[in-house]
Amino acid sequence: MFDLFKRGPDEERRPWSERLKAGLGLSRERLARPLASILGRKALSEESMEELETALLGADVGVPATEHLLEDLRARWKRSGADADPRALLKESLTELLSPLERPLVIGPPRPFVIMLAGVNGAGKTTSIGKLAKHLQSQGFSVLLAAGDTFRAAAREQLEAWGARNNVHVIAQHGGDPAAVIFDAIAAARARGIDIVLADTAGRLATQHQLMEELKKIRRVIAKAQEGAPHETLLVLDANTGQNALAQVAAFDAALGLTGLVLTKLDGTAKGGVVAAMAASRALPLRFIGVGEGLDDLRPFRAGEFAEALVG
Numbered sequence: 001m002f003d004l005f006k007r008g009p010d011e012e013r014r015p016w017s018e019r020l021k022a023g024l025g026l027s028r029e030r031l032a033r034p035l036a037s038i039l040g041r042k043a044l045s046e047e048s049m050e051e052l053e054t055a056l057l058g059a060d061v062g063v064p065a066t067e068h069l070l071e072d073l074r075a076r077w078k079r080s081g082a083d084a085d086p087r088a089l090l091k092e093s094l095t096e097l098l099s100p101l102e103r104p105l106v107i108g109p110p111r112p113f114v115i116m117l118a119g120v121n122g123a124g125k126t127t128s129i130g131k132l133a134k135h136l137q138s139q140g141f142s143v144l145l146a147a148g149d150t151f152r153a154a155a156r157e158q159l160e161a162w163g164a165r166n167n168v169h170v171i172a173q174h175g176g177d178p179a180a181v182i183f184d185a186i187a188a189a190r191a192r193g194i195d196i197v198l199a200d201t202a203g204r205l206a207t208q209h210q211l212m213e214e215l216k217k218i219r220r221v222i223a224k225a226q227e228g229a230p231h232e233t234l235l236v237l238d239a240n241t242g243q244n245a246l247a248q249v250a251a252f253d254a255a256l257g258l259t260g261l262v263l264t265k266l267d268g269t270a271k272g273g274v275v276a277a278m279a280a281s282r283a284l285p286l287r288f289i290g291v292g293e294g295l296d297d298l299r300p301f302r303a304g305e306f307a308e309a310l311v312g
Contacts, residue, residue: 016299021309023267023291028312030055030270035086035311049074059270059310060242062277069093069276091307097276098303103285105232105260105300107141112189112197114222114229116182117262118215118252119236121203124264126155128236128290129198130162131298132262135288137166141195146185147172148218149202159200169194178202178214179221186225199230206251216255234287236262242271246281253284260287262298267291272310275301 014022021028034052049070056066072093077084107113115132119125126149133143145168149155156172163170169192171185182199189197201218204211222229235252237245245263252258261284266272278286286301 016296017305017309019297020266020289020291020299020305021312024272024306024309026268026270027059027272028310030059031090031311035090056273056276059273060277061273062243062246062280065097065273065276065280068097068280072096087311091304091311094276094307094311095304098279098306101275101279101284101286102301102303103260103287105287107136107139107196108231110226110228110231112144112186112194112226113231114186114197114199114226115232115234116199116201116219116222116230116256117234117236118201118256119203120205120238120248123203123236123238124290125203125236126158126200127293128262128264128288128298129200130158131290131295132288133162133168133198134166134295135298136196136198137168142193143196143198144169144171144185144189144192144194146170146182146197146199148178148182148200150174150176150178150181151202155200155202179218182218183221183225186222186229190226206248206255212251212255215252219256232259232287233257234260234262236264239263239266239269239271239274242274243277245274246277249278249282249284258284260285262286262288262290263301264290264298267297275306275310 034048034055053066053070073089076089076093117125117129133145136143145159145163147156147159147170150173159170160172171181171188173181178201186197201215233256235249235258237248263286266289288298289301290298
């Protein structure tokens with residue numbers, strides 16, 4: 001059985017803001033030196049701006065977002081004067097850029113409210129489902145898990161372990177059709193008066209045409225099982241993939257019509273700036289971010305909070 005909840009006593013006491021800042025430490029370190037070199041200057045030299053540009057690109061902020069942030073920083077510096085704190089100005093600019101992503105998940109009136117989750121192999125999808133279920137329970141909702149990943153035994157075991165420990169219903173089969181499993185799960189949720197169904201799906205690459213077609217089939221079956229469903233379709237992304245995450249968003253959105261994103265594994269990556277790249281490319285809501293293995297290490301995305309943790 002999987003222990004999804006392991007956490008040391010010291011980590012248990014750390015506030016979320018501290019865990020987020022620690023998780024983004026490697027990304028923040030890339031920006032520290034060029035920002036420090038600007039302090040006390042009466043003008044923004046091309047050398048210092050080029051250094052900051054390199055740092056932003058190194059943090060996977062991407063070219064469009066980097067150009068926007070540098071241009072905006074120059075404008076804010078000009079308005080504020082040389083005594084301005086470049087970190088504060090960059091945080092303001094970054095917060096403004098990221099704000100369109102800050103659209104928290106809202107559970108609407110349909111019951112069951114069906115949330116479908118997809119992603120590539122290893123993105124942390126199954127673990128995120130367990131954490132998301134706990135988050136929703138904490139808001140007073142009852143949850144049922146549909147083990148639609150019928151190919152990977154470990155995925156079913158993870159969901160079943162979570163369900164056993166937290167009294168969450170899990171509908172699973174060993175093998176079989178994933179669409180049928182999710183269809184049965186929705187029917188079971190309706191019969192039991194469950195508020196929310198979280199539907200897991202097997203990891204797949206966007207280039208695997210047959211598997212992407214299977215995702216479309218699952219979505220069609222969900223729509224037959226519950227009118228208007230899935231009510232949310234979330235793509236789980238691994239922050240370590242950096243700019244490749246943008247291609248994943250485009251491909252899965254074309255197949256499924258995504259309503260939001262979940263970004264995992266921000267802890268320990270130097271590519272935390274990819275969130276800015278997402279905002280510059282297309283502002284799909286970033287519903288949740290994850291910075292650790294703990295049960296409460298998945299939280300709703302907040303633009304200002306993220307900018308503070310990334311810039312320091």
